[in-house]
Amino acid sequence: xxxxxxxxxNISAGGRRLRYIxxxxxxxxxxxxxxxxxxxxxxxxxxxxxxxxSLLGRDIGETAANILWRIRLPRAxxxxxLGGALGLAGYLLQTFFHNxxxxxxxxxxxxxxxxxxxxxxxxxxxxxxxxxxxxxxIAAFVGAMISMGFVLLMxxxxxxxxxxxxxxxxxxxICSAITDLVVTFADDADIVNLHNWSKGSFSGITWDNVxxxxxxxxxxxxxxxxxxxxxxxxxxxxxxxQNMGINIRMFRAALVVLSSVLAACITAFAGPVSFVGIAVPxxxxxxxxxxxxxxxxxxxxxxxxxxxxxxxxIARTLFAPTELSISTVxxxxxxxxxxxxxxxxxxxxx
Numbered sequence: 537x538x539x540x541x542x543x544x545x546n547i548s549a550g551g552r553r554l555r556y557i558x559x560x561x562x563x564x565x566x567x568x569x570x571x572x573x574x575x576x577x578x579x580x581x582x583x584x585x586x587x588x589x590s591l592l593g594r595d596i597g598e599t600a601a602n603i604l605w606r607i608r609l610p611r612a613x614x615x616x617x618l619g620g621a622l623g624l625a626g627y628l629l630q631t632f633f634h635n636x637x638x639x640x641x642x643x644x645x646x647x648x649x650x651x652x653x654x655x656x657x658x659x660x661x662x663x664x665x666x667x668x669x670x671x672x673x674i675a676a677f678v679g680a681m682i683s684m685g686f687v688l689l690m691x692x693x694x695x696x697x698x699x700x701x702x703x704x705x706x707x708x709x710i711c712s713a714i715t716d717l718v719v720t721f722a723d724d725a726d727i728v729n730l731h732n733w734s735k736g737s738f739s740g741i742t743w744d745n746v747x748x749x750x751x752x753x754x755x756x757x758x759x760x761x762x763x764x765x766x767x768x769x770x771x772x773x774x775x776x777x778q779n780m781g782i783n784i785r786m787f788r789a790a791l792v793v794l795s796s797v798l799a800a801c802i803t804a805f806a807g808p809v810s811f812v813g814i815a816v817p818x819x820x821x822x823x824x825x826x827x828x829x830x831x832x833x834x835x836x837x838x839x840x841x842x843x844x845x846x847x848x849x850i851a852r853t854l855f856a857p858t859e860l861s862i863s864t865v866x867x868x869x870x871x872x873x874x875x876x877x878x879x880x881x882x883x884x885x886x
Contacts, residue, residue, distance in 0.1 A: 556831060559824045563838040567616065570845035574612040575604065577853050582608070614741040614749065615848045616841035618802045619812060621753045623820070623840025624760060625798035626813025627832060631767055632791045633691075636877050637701060639813035640680075640799035644708030646810075648683025649676035649803035651711040654718050654734060669748040669804070676800035683707055684796055712808075736807040736863035738848050745805055752801045756794050760833055763790070767829040809844070810863040811870025816840045818877055843869070 576582050580603055586596045590604055622640070629638040629645075640646045656675040660667040667675075690703040719734050733740075760767075766787055769777040774784055802809060817832070820839040824831055847865040854860065 566842045575608045610741045615844040619840040619844025620837035621798040622812040623816035623836040625795045627817045627836045628795040641810045643704035644683045645680045645799045646808040647708035647711035648679040651715045652679030654715045672804035676804040680796040680800045733807045735861035736809045764830040815870035815873035
């Protein structure tokens with residue numbers, strides 16, 4: 537006969553499984569709702585019925601079709617892909633540093649990527665050249681790796697994690713200040729677009745951009761997903777991970793490179809986007825009530841997509857026709873999460 541302990545264990549396991557399924561269903565549902573809402577909302581309203589007709593190849597009018605296919609749909613897909621990449625990058629960095637407020641924006645990685653991309657953009661505009669998506673990602677990756685290098689160098693010099701975070705913030709401020717100087721004194725008619733990009737925006741995304749970012753992010757996502765077991769072991773401590781046969785040096789290098797590629801992809805196309813990488817992993821963890829990497833990796837990606845779709849909707853429509861920068865909105869919703877995390881950690885230490 538089944539004992540009470542076994543019965544309670546089975547009920548508990550079943551309850552957890554149900555929670556995971558419902559949590560993924562909630563994220564997928566929110567993603568679909570915000571995707572449709574983003575496509576429909578704007579100065580020219582497009583109904584869900586028109587979206588379905590257009591997807592089926594039926595005529596909905598030239599103006600509505602152009603807005604749907606050339607502006608709103610690629611922008612919404614970019615928000616999902618890049619938002620998911622931000623959530624995943626934040627999760628990897630929090631795992632790497634064992635710190636809940638580590639993220640590409642806070643550690644200055646996004647700002648480093650922004651600086652190198654701005655330099656490439658100014659150079660290409662000044663010489664009447666067009667930088668390809670691949671060039672932009674490579675430039676952003678170089679900047680992200682340089683900033684990450686400084687952060688890692690500081691991690692060897694300081695013992696307190698708070699000092700490391702402060703060092704990352706200072707690196708970010710330095711890179712942002714240099715970027716602002718570059719943007720301010722750049723001599724080109726397209727400088728307004730460059731200025732908007734430097735503040736963070738999903739506008740101006742093309743289908744070619746979507747194809748490139750989707751390919752890069754998909755490859756990284758697959759690699760990270762297959763690293764679920766090593767990540768789980770690493771979360772238990774470096775000693776435990778080594779006993780499990782994991783090469784810690786190679787593993788940490790992989791986390792650095794993968795998180796930098798994600799941060800570079802985001803910055804190359806949308807500019808710096810703040811607080812998503814910090815807030816999303818915590819919101820997802822509270823929703824699922826687990827830290828299992830095999831669940832957290834896809835959940836952080838979905839959560840990041842939902843978060844950025846929601847924030848981009850507000851950025852576009854709240855003060856229309858004026859559009860807010862995406863970082864302005866993400867900071868409003870993301871910063872309180874960071875504050876709550878810091879308060880909770882302080883209570884745990886008391």
